[in-house]
Amino acid sequence: MSEAWQQRLADARANRQQTQRWRTRQVAKSNILDFAGNDYLGLSQDPRVCEAQAAGARRYGAGAGASHLVSGHLEIHDALEGALASWTGRERALLFSTGYMANIGVLQALADRHTAIFQDRLNHASLIDGAALSGARSRRFHHRDTDDLESLLSRSESTHKLVVSDGVFSMDGDIADIEALVTAAQRHNAWLMVDDAHGIGVLGDNGSGCVGSNWSSVDVPILVGTLGKALGTVGAFVAGDAELIDHLTQFSRSYVYTTAQPPAIAAATLKALAIVQEEPEHRTRLNANIAYFRREAGLRAAA
Numbered sequence: 001m002s003e004a005w006q007q008r009l010a011d012a013r014a015n016r017q018q019t020q021r022w023r024t025r026q027v028a029k030s031n032i033l034d035f036a037g038n039d040y041l042g043l044s045q046d047p048r049v050c051e052a053q054a055a056g057a058r059r060y061g062a063g064a065g066a067s068h069l070v071s072g073h074l075e076i077h078d079a080l081e082g083a084l085a086s087w088t089g090r091e092r093a094l095l096f097s098t099g100y101m102a103n104i105g106v107l108q109a110l111a112d113r114h115t116a117i118f119q120d121r122l123n124h125a126s127l128i129d130g131a132a133l134s135g136a137r138s139r140r141f142h143h144r145d146t147d148d149l150e151s152l153l154s155r156s157e158s159t160h161k162l163v164v165s166d167g168v169f170s171m172d173g174d175i176a177d178i179e180a181l182v183t184a185a186q187r188h189n190a191w192l193m194v195d196d197a198h199g200i201g202v203l204g205d206n207g208s209g210c211v212g213s214n215w216s217s218v219d220v221p222i223l224v225g226t227l228g229k230a231l232g233t234v235g236a237f238v239a240g241d242a243e244l245i246d247h248l249t250q251f252s253r254s255y256v257y258t259t260a261q262p263p264a265i266a267a268a269t270l271k272a273l274a275i276v277q278e279e280p281e282h283r284t285r286l287n288a289n290i291a292y293f294r295r296e297a298g299l300r301a302a303a
């Protein structure tokens with residue numbers, strides 16, 4: 001390695017370590033009680049989901065073999081997209097390989113340097129990165145502060161404004177005020193994008209999240225959900241009107257230029273989704289556990 005490169009890596013390491021931010025991994029053990037993961041309903045371990053994945057692999061193979069627009073879009077992907085769209089009350093849904101890729105793909109496909117993006121300060125890193133990649137002018141408003149958002153929106157002269165927020169915030173676990181975001185966005189002719197990675201499968205009457213069937217695509221035109229958290233598999237989707245989904249299919253580079261999700265994962269996800277829809281008791285139990293934990297830990301009830 002050249003000396004300049006060695007120095008660069010050494011400096012970065014020293015800086016991280018001095019500021020106590022050096023990250024380490026641990027091999028997860030199976031005999032522990034996990035309070036850190038996102039498998040909120042235990043579906044990654046559900047025997048029915050595991051069997052659907054095994055059956056999916058036997059039927060379709062271990063991988064999709066190509067990107068969606070070439071020959072990797074199989075009937076099982078199509079079925080999953082249809083199920084996700086109707087679950088969230090949207091016209092269509094589009095599968096992505098991960099939530100990170102969905103967010104950078106949506107922002108890069110919709111925004112350019114003439115777009116103004118307004119993000120909550122605590123939004124997920126993939127939304128921050130997507131905005132940077134798009135080249136849009138990006139502003140961040142104070143966490144859950146729609147007054148701050150409104151003042152930024154009213155000062156913007158951009159014809160294309162996009163408001164972006166996590167649904168359930170991944171850092172603090174609090175929930176966006178969707179109603180206030182919808183009102184602010186509509187007042188300023190902005191589109192609203194909500195990334196409900198942590199709400200999907202957990203919140204809402206049918207488990208479709210804090211936006212899902214509560215808010216239509218008129219109010220929240222762009223809804224992102226992930227499959228690797230409560231649904232227990234991996235991947236993500238964007239749900240919205242056909243016009244939006246067509247646009248993403250054409251222009252989202254992280255959709256077009258990547259191998260489709262393994263079909264067995266789509267099969268497992270369809271099963272997990274059916275369980276979420278047919279067995280609300282898993283959500284009920286999760287909520288009871290959350291309430292119990294908060295009570296015993298002396299925490300206030302969740303917002």
Ligand SMILES: *Cc1c(COP(=O)(O)O)cnc(C)c1O
Pocket residue numbers: 097098099100101103124126166170195196197198226227228234235236
């Ligand atoms: C976890 C998370 C993502 C990333 O999803 P992956 O499928 O793990 O890439 C995106 N947005 C939010 C808010 C998340 O919490």
